[in-house]
Amino acid sequence: MQTFFTEDQLEDPGIARANEILRACVHCGMCTATCPSYQVLGDELDSPRGRIYLIKEMVEQDRPADERTVTHIDRCLSCLACMTTCPSGVHYMHLVDHARAHIEKTYRRPFMDRWLRRVLAWVIPHPGRFRLALRAATLGRPFRALMPDRRLRAMLDMAPDRLPQPSPGDRPQVFAVAGRKKRVALLTGCAQQVLDTDINAATVRLLTRLGVEVVVPEGMGCCGALTHHMGREADAHASAAANIRAFMAEARGQGLDAIVINTSGCGTTVKDYGHMFRTDALAEDAATVSALTKDITEFLTELGIPEADMGMRVAYHSACSLQHGQKVKDAPKDLLRRAGFEVVEPVDSHLCCGSAGTYNLMQPEISAELKARKVATLEARAPEVIAAGNIGCMVQIGSATAVPVVHTVELLDWALGGPKPAKLGG
Structure with missing residues (x-):
């Protein structure tokens, strides 16, 4: 992709990095085939290629973000499946991160958007505050129908009925x-x-x-x-x-x-x-x-674990941040197999479950569609248990299936002498 940043603009390290990434893109559109939001919405601007054009125009012209650009950037899950698919090595993660920082600095969101984002940023990174917020959410459920904003209703829906005691x-x-x-x-x-x-x-x-x-x-x-x-x-x-x-x-x-x-x-x-x-x-x-x-x-994997023979059918959900963000694809499955589990994977295992940090709270409709698709493909493999390596995915998938959802490390611990995971009735 041809860019036209000035020399003064390129003095900024963030702009310089964005320029490198933009120039790597060849407009091939292969990313659209694996983009979850594009799969659901079918809008080119809700694909990585479309967002790249929006970001280029915004940062190259050094203009404040507008509502149209913000809408489509907000719909990005940052699942990074596009980075796995891209034949040109476009580092979309750094580009969309730069765009989000630019939006935060230059765009004034509607009041409810600003309030919700500030609350989430103030609460979730702090375990004490988060625990109190979840307890308050369970108390607020009887008033769900009165909530004027779909995102507030999504927050109430996602709060678990019970929380473990602090460890x-x-x-x-x-x-x-x-x-x-x-x-x-x-x-x-x-x-x-x-x-x-x-x-x-x-x-x-x-x-x-x-x-x-x-x-x-x-x-x-x-x-x-x-x-x-x-x-x-x-x-x-x-x-x-x-x-x-x-x-x-x-x-x-x-x-x-x-x-x-x-x-x-x-x-x-x-x-x-x-x-x-x-x-x-x-x-x-x-x-x-x-x-x-x-x-x-x-x-x-580097340390090595003993073999075991558990004989349980496990559907492995590969979290986007693990398979696309860190390129860790085979290690979890190989470890589970070494521990004696039968490992199966869902169709379209590369697609996001819709959790994506706070995405299921801020974009509940798209998230719900992705969750339904993911759960259907996992349940189609008739597993006894679903394993994943990310708490967000576990909560998202677990909210829509009766199949127990546990962390990969819980199964490995059990296979090698630890207690049976509580979610399996242990």
Whole structure:
């Protein structure tokens, strides 16, 4: 794609990166075949190619975002399936992130949009606030029909009936082991701490059983993904900077062999810290953190696990942030097979389930269509259990099926000596 940025514009690192990405696009349109929003809406402007044209026009002309552009950018799930499909290597993730930051700076949203986005950014990254908000949502359900905004109704619908008690295992501490083989830091997540404490517990049990010392670092918090995808750069960078300092304190102290993440949406963001801070004083530390970061299934593949024979049929849902964002596709399935599970995959496994961070709250109609499609294809494989590697996907899919939905690491922990996952009646 031909671009016409001025030399002054290209002095801005964000514009320079956008220029590189835009020039890589050859307009082939292969991305439209795997774009979930285009599959649902059928509008070229709701495809990656269409959004690229909108972004180019907006940033090249250095003009404020308009309602039309914002509407189509907001409908993007950031599933990154287009990056897997693209034959030209267009790094759409960095481009749409830049566009969202530009929108946040230049566009004044309607009041309800501004209010909802601020509330989500203030609540979800903080487990205490999020827990209180979910409890309030259950109390508000009797008044659902009175809610004037479909997004408020979606928020009430997504709140679980019950929440687990806060886990002491998510607090800063060290899970020491005798005869330590490796030492890792575990990102415990923010929403995950509230919605499903079994995931981190299973991760710690499994790793320590395999001789890995696990540290939950002091000062670690939200990865910044939620606010980053809203274009709230200052908030996202503040969260990321705190994590970089927390991880590097451990790396410079007793050392780290890896930073292990069991929520793939977080993993994609942390692996991108090096890019986010490339012009910052934390650039070197951020690059180190990104290089150390591994999804739990990547780390377990490198570590090696014993064989088992579970004999259960598992439908594996590949989270977009894992298969497209991190390019981790085979490790989870190979580990489950090594543990003795029969692994099956749904048709169109590359398509998003519609969760996508806060997408199911902010774009409930599109999200509901994608959820229905995903659940239908998973149930068509007649599984005894559905496994996934991202809490958002688990909540989204679990809200529409009677088949138990568990994290991949919970099944691996069970196969290798841990307790049966509670969702399976254990």
